[in-house]
Amino acid sequence: MRFRFCGDLDCPDWVLAEISTLAKISSVKMKLLCAQVLKDLLGEGIDYDKVAKLTADAKFESGDIKASVAVLSFIFSSAAKHDVDSESLSSELQQLGLPKEHTTGLCKSYEDKHSVLQGKLRETSLRLGRLEGVSWRVDYTLSSSELREVNEPLIQLKLQTQGAESGSTETTVVSVSADKFRVLLAELKQAQTRMNALQ
C-alpha cells in the first residue's frame, strides 16, 4: 500500500505497530501530545514531565512513551517533507487504523503548524560552508620596506564560515588591492542580479 505521507512508499512496520499504541490514549490528551511533539520538532524542546503526565492514565511504560513520541515525530516531519495536505493525511491515517477523533486532532495541529514546520525543515537542510559573518577594514599603505612612497588603499576582509567538513566556525582573512576588489564586487553584483531574477 502506497502512502503519500511516507513519500509514496509502504508505511514502515513500526509506525503501524505504534499507531495502535497511540489509540490507547484519549483524543484530548493526544492533541496535547501532538502540541508537545511539534514544539520539539520546531526546536523549542520537549517537556518530558508533561508527556509523562499525559500518558500516565493509559499506563504507558517508558518504552511506549518513547515510541509514541517517535511515531508522532515521524508522521509530522514526513508529512511536511512530502507536502501532504491535511485531508489526505487524515484519510491515510484512518486507513492505518488511527481512530477518527485522534486523526482530526492530529490533522488540526498539523494544519496549524504546517508552514512553520516546513520553514524549520528548510532551515535545517544541508548547507555546506555557511557564511556566518563578514567584516572589513580599509587601510591606506603609506610606505613599505620595498618602496618609500606606496600610497595605495588596501581592503582587509574577514570571512567567518561554517566549515564544510568540520562543522565548526572557520575564519579566513584576506587582503585585497583596490583593483582586485573592484573585480570581485562586479562579479558578485552580477551573481546577485541572477539570484534576484530567480526569486
Add this chain to the structure above:
Amino acid sequence: MLLVLSEEHKEHLSFLPRVDSAVVGEFGRIALEFLRRGSSPKIYEGAARKLCVPVETVQRGVEGLMYLMTESSKHMISKVDFLDSVLVLGFGEELNQILLQLYLQHHSEIRSILSQLPSNLPGYHNLEWRLDVQLASRAIRQQVVPVLTMRLLLTGGGDGTGELSRRVLQTDPGTLLHLISTLEGALAAIKTNHARRIFRNIK
C-alpha cells in the same frame, strides 16, 4: 567445555577462600565495575587495609575473578562446566556457589560489554543530501547542471571514540543512478539461494 586456568591465575584466585563470602561478593561487584568503567587504585587500597593484606594480593584476586568471569561469558559455558572448572581450584562448596551465582547473574551483561570492544570500522549513521541545479558560474552563463550534494555521517571509525566523522560528497545524476543500482544489487544478494543456505545454518 571446560575452562583451563593457568597456574598464575590459580595462584591469584587462591586469595579468595581466605576471606569470607561477604567479601567475595564485594570483590565480585568491584570486578564488574572494573569491566563497566575501569578500576581505581583507591578501592583496592581500602579493601587491603580492611583485610590487612598487601594491595597487590587484593588487586590480583579481583582481576583474577574478573578474568574468570569474562572467559566464562566469552565461551558461554553451562552451569555444570563452570562448576567443574572452578572445582579445579579446590575451593569450598559455598564459594563455588557464590561464584556460580555471580556468573549466572551477570553473564549476559558481560557479553554485551565484550561485544562492543572490536569496533574499528566506521559505521553508517546518517546521510543528508540536497539536489541543486547550477544555472550560471563566473565563466559561463545559461547552464543547467544538476548536482547532488551529500554529507555522510559515520560513527566511530579511526579514532574509536563516539565521535561522528563527516564526509562531503558530490555526484551527478548518472553516477547516482549507478550507485543506487549497485546498492540494490548488494541487497538482492541477500535473497540468493547461496546466502539463504548459509543463513539457515547459522542459528
